[in-house]
Amino acid sequence: MINLPGFKTLGIQPIIQKRLQSNGISEPTPIQNETIPVLLEGKDVIAQAQTGTGKTLAFLLPILEKVDPNQPNVQALIVTPTRELALQITAELKNFTEVLNNIHALAVYGGQDVVQQMKKLKGAIHIVISTPGRLLDHMRRETIDLSEVSMLVLDEADQMLHLGFLPEVKEIITALPLNRQTMLFSATMTKQVRSIANQYMKKPVDIRIKNKQITVDEIDQLVVETTDRAKQASLRMMMDQYRPFLAIIFCRTKRRASTLNDALKGFGYETEELHGDLSQAKREKVMKLFREAKIQYLVATDVAARGIDVEGVTHVFNYDIPEDVESYIHRIGRTGRAGGKGMAITFVAPKDRSYLEMIEKGINHKIEKISISPAKEQFTPSESGKSQLKTNKNHKRNTRNHKHKGQQEKGKRKRR
Template identity: 70%
Template structure:
């Protein structure tokens, strides 16, 4: 049996030393994508391969590259572009496993987050195979620290994800630095129009390699939908973790912030967890992945991009804390478990607002997923439903009471003579007033303008010599027509007249006191100066 499997790899054109390395890593027979892609790539043709993650596509392009690399040449001969640092490290680890017993091939990983000086020192050495992310590789190209003019084999891995992340300009600039006669291999889980357009621009008569996607069935991964609510999501997840007791589990969140918040909550409840997302430093991300692979972390809370291409042995469970955005994301997420012919379980937490998205996912994978609800979630849902019913009943009861009070108020208003309001609509709160109070307030409002007018007329009448006869009324009407400046001038003139009369009386009194016959009254003392100026003058 082993000889038959060995013959399968030999038949594909793989040398025995590489087959021995494969067997040492537990790989005994080729996968469907490897059987189709390796013979084509060994001939040097361009190829577009569509395959899901977990199908063995990494070895499908690594084995032809290792077969054709010239160990005597120190220049870069093969370039593998990946969308994320984690995937670059994963591919690098796969190559190092195969080349552990073969020292003739040198591999270098180039990605962001690493120390630039350290990368420069490594770039100065041998590097037949470079595995890189677009951003950091383009940085080295601009620095002049890497030369791609000798590249003969180019791989675009996870091309759909690379374009989705906005790396198209960087990819175009990098491809422009490579020879036009290179061999280009494009691997993608989905074949979008953008991927097709990229292939048409930069590939020469590529051969399509399509492996019928193996439908995800309950035989591979048990897929379960747990219906819950947004408020009960966290408690539902904790119930599932306690119930399932996974060996290793990946918990997917929609955003970096939600992943960080959920991880903090899990740690607060005593779970051995950590987070993986783009806001972490490269050193932190590598440390998290190392501890997860070594099973020192039981639960990895991650975002889609950070966990792209994640391949860790022993992952028994996947929890979609937030529902995936599309079918491809769902397949990628649950594909983190059930690998290497092992069984896996995938839970998806779904709230009421997620049901339409769930229907799209079920349509995309052509199956209806199992439904269940934990006791805590069911109790919470029933509790919320009862609360909602009570709120509706209260609203209906209040509406009926308001309607009754409105009818009663309408009857009282009619009896109280509300017609005096001139047909104006009732103010808010009228239904709460008694009939006597309503009549009193209406009469008060009706009388206020008249009282104000009477008061104004009385005030104006006093200014008109205090007479209330016909002439006083004429002066009142005349004063009412006067403008404010006219009234001010009139007041000033009156004050000046009074002052003049006072001066004349004072002067007359003084003259009579000086020798003329007086009325017998002496003038009063001279007025005393008041104010701070007078006091200061007196002190001096």
């Protein structure tokens, strides 16, 4: 049996180490290094880390080490804000339960047949991954027994509370045994998140992982200086110039995302919208199309796109500039993942300059800039943007190579 020194030192069993290695994971990430030993000691943890840092394994690996397969009841409960995130965590977990045949996990979320879920919950389920609404539904029906839960994970806690799940989260927590270990993972530490921690956690260990380097080292960044009136035309010009394999376009509000999506479809682009007004069934359908590269562009809001991890996203377009540094890091972190090179293009109108200055200060990096004349719709590189143009040409060439490989596997799209 092959041992991975880093994970062996953390206390991870050899069979899981072997599976990690077969998945190309040889060394623990900073969040895993910091969190796993503390969780294995049974302590509560508040961990602040961005998506894409390996935080899911930071709580899944300790859970797998601590679950007792001989006890046929729910021992670990993982609560996530969205169905998509629940499915991602479940897929990652099942990657390990395949080699740990005696540990069983179940995803419980809305949109599934509740009767089928009830039948599965009657079996020996050790780990449940659920969204708040459907979990409460089962609790009220008394079709799930949480009386033996010893480990609780609140994943993407800030997003969960932002979506309005605070009452549900409180109801779930108060229904669990007092003698439990609580793990709270959040990208940002809002007052609501801190309030939950203060109310329901026991002397939690505070772990913070900075993730700013990702924005500089792994992602090419470009600012397009434009106007509100010319912004949509500027976006289309950049889409046509770079021709991404897969891209996410971020808007500030659900209405703006919907309006932009309709406009882009009108111009023949293969796009779909993703925001909080969509039904769960529609959201899942859109994500399936995007993962399978049957659509090229996802027009999304920040909250809806949190936690999305789709292989092959080559570009992120900030149609509306984010209003804080952490949101910027979240957004552009959807590309340049798993060691790949990505590109983030942010559109800045004159009224947005203060946000741009704040972002540049926060990431400690001066972003290259290109100006677009609204009348002529021509690119004019600023002094700082001249060097970026050479980089852009190389990135475009690399993207085309990536796209060509994807086309061989998934077929050509209508618009390229």
